[in-house]
Amino acid sequence: MNAKRLEFFKGLLNEQMKELMEEAAKTINDMTITEGEFPDPTDRASWESDRNFLLRIRERERRLITKIREALERIEEGTFGICERCGEPILEKRLEARPVTTLCINCKQEQEDQEKRGIT
Numbered sequence: 001m002n003a004k005r006l007e008f009f010k011g012l013l014n015e016q017m018k019e020l021m022e023e024a025a026k027t028i029n030d031m032t033i034t035e036g037e038f039p040d041p042t043d044r045a046s047w048e049s050d051r052n053f054l055l056r057i058r059e060r061e062r063r064l065i066t067k068i069r070e071a072l073e074r075i076e077e078g079t080f081g082i083c084e085r086c087g088e089p090i091l092e093k094r095l096e097a098r099p100v101t102t103l104c105i106n107c108k109q110e111q112e113d114q115e116k117r118g119i120t
């Protein structure tokens with residue numbers, strides 16, 4: 001992949017990272033503001049389920065942030081866009097849709113098939 005394309009993906013990843021960080025900050029803010037403000041048990045219950053929802057989002061965000069960091073590292077190392085299983089280049093179209101991906105479409109398919117059959 002040429003330097004211009006790498007620069008493009010770097011921008012894409014940085015943009016996604018920024019959005020995630022803002023989202024994460026907002027989530028944490030919401031949680032601290034809401035905590036301990038509901039005398040009514042019904043409100044309390046609905047807050048508890050909201051809170052669980054937020055915690056799940058945070059977990060997802062955390063995982064995504066890690067993946068973005070790793071993708072940025074791969075850009076620095078020059079291994080970005082190369083499938084980590086078979087070593088073939090990953091289609092740029094696939095990378096544009098999901099720049100954190102580390103597998104080409106074939107290997108991804110294979111991995112999903114194996115997961116379905118319970119091999120991995």
Ligand SMILES: [Zn+2]
Nearest residue numbers: 083086104107
């Ligand atoms: Zn592959």
